[in-house]
Amino acid sequence: MFLLRLLLPLCLLLPLDLLLHYLNHRSTIAAVRETSLNLRSQPHHPSVQKPCWIKCPRKPFNIFLVHRGPDTKEKEAALIYDYLRGSGYFPFLDVESLMPGKKIPDGIDEALRESKLGVIIFSPRFGESRHCLDELVRLMEMGKPLLPIFCDIEPSELRVAEYCMGRDTAEKVKEYRDALDEAKQVQGLRFQRSTGNWSKLGRDTVKAVDGIFVELGEECPPRHEGSPGFYPGLGATSFGQG
Numbered sequence: 001m002f003l004l005r006l007l008l009p010l011c012l013l014l015p016l017d018l019l020l021h022y023l024n025h026r027s028t029i030a031a032v033r034e035t036s037l038n039l040r041s042q043p044h045h046p047s048v049q050k051p052c053w054i055k056c057p058r059k060p061f062n063i064f065l066v067h068r069g070p071d072t073k074e075k076e077a078a079l080i081y082d083y084l085r086g087s088g089y090f091p092f093l094d095v096e097s098l099m100p101g102k103k104i105p106d107g108i109d110e111a112l113r114e115s116k117l118g119v120i121i122f123s124p125r126f127g128e129s130r131h132c133l134d135e136l137v138r139l140m141e142m143g144k145p146l147l148p149i150f151c152d153i154e155p156s157e158l159r160v161a162e163y164c165m166g167r168d169t170a171e172k173v174k175e176y177r178d179a180l181d182e183a184k185q186v187q188g189l190r191f192q193r194s195t196g197n198w199s200k201l202g203r204d205t206v207k208a209v210d211g212i213f214v215e216l217g218e219e220c221p222p223r224h225e226g227s228p229g230f231y232p233g234l235g236a237t238s239f240g241q242g
């Protein structure tokens with residue numbers, strides 16, 4: 001009898017609890033639905049932040065940086081990456097460049113395809129990296145415009161390293177050599193590590209990239225005085241806003 005008296009209220013309470021739980025859950029679902037409907041109906045409203053728990057696709061890369069990691073990873077490449085990123089571009093900086101002879105993985109190939117142009121940071125030992133040479137060849141095959149930056153190296157000094165000649169087929173070496181010969185002809189920037197002005201290197205790179213984007217008829221990222229990516233030396237860009 002005592003047990004029954006204890007169990008009866010419990011049995012009554014339990015469904016009520018379930019019901020409340022259910023109702024609560026439903027209103028959460030309704031709220032979520034409403035939010036997503038709002039998001040859909042005003043996709044360009046600046047104050048509406050797309051919640052990342054749904055799915056945030058990454059922005060496509062628009063610049064592919066080629067550099068020999070051990071030479072420039074922490075210096076020129078990092079600086080150029082930061083200036084481009086700060087100016088509103090989405091550069092792809094390949095951190096795998098350290099591994100010589102590695103085949104170009106899918107992610108890199110995707111970035112190569114998405115990019116509008118390649119920024120090639122030539123350093124004295126660039127020609128030793130088959131990985132860099134492969135990326136250069138791919139960019140050329142894809143017909144992407146290039147911006148070479150000659151860091152502590154003259155265009156005439158660019159050559160394929162001896163060890164590549166020993167290990168790769170004659171065709172491959174010729175492909176690399178032709179790519180370097182073609183890159184030598186492209187108007188680029190020069191930089192001397194010991195005497196160069198690093199901030200000028202960053203700004204000149206952004207300016208040159210802006211120029212290539214304009215030539216391609218692509219929109220440059222908008223930049224205004226006071227915005228995070230605004231470098232006084234660059235001036236404001238008004239393109240890309242209309």
Ligand SMILES: *[C@@H]1O[C@H](CO)[C@@H](O)[C@H](O)[C@H]1NC(C)=O
Nearest residue numbers: 197198199200201203204233
């Ligand atoms: C380096 O370049 C920047 C941007 O072009 C310039 O404002 C600055 O004065 C230069 N610094 C030196 C030490 O020349």
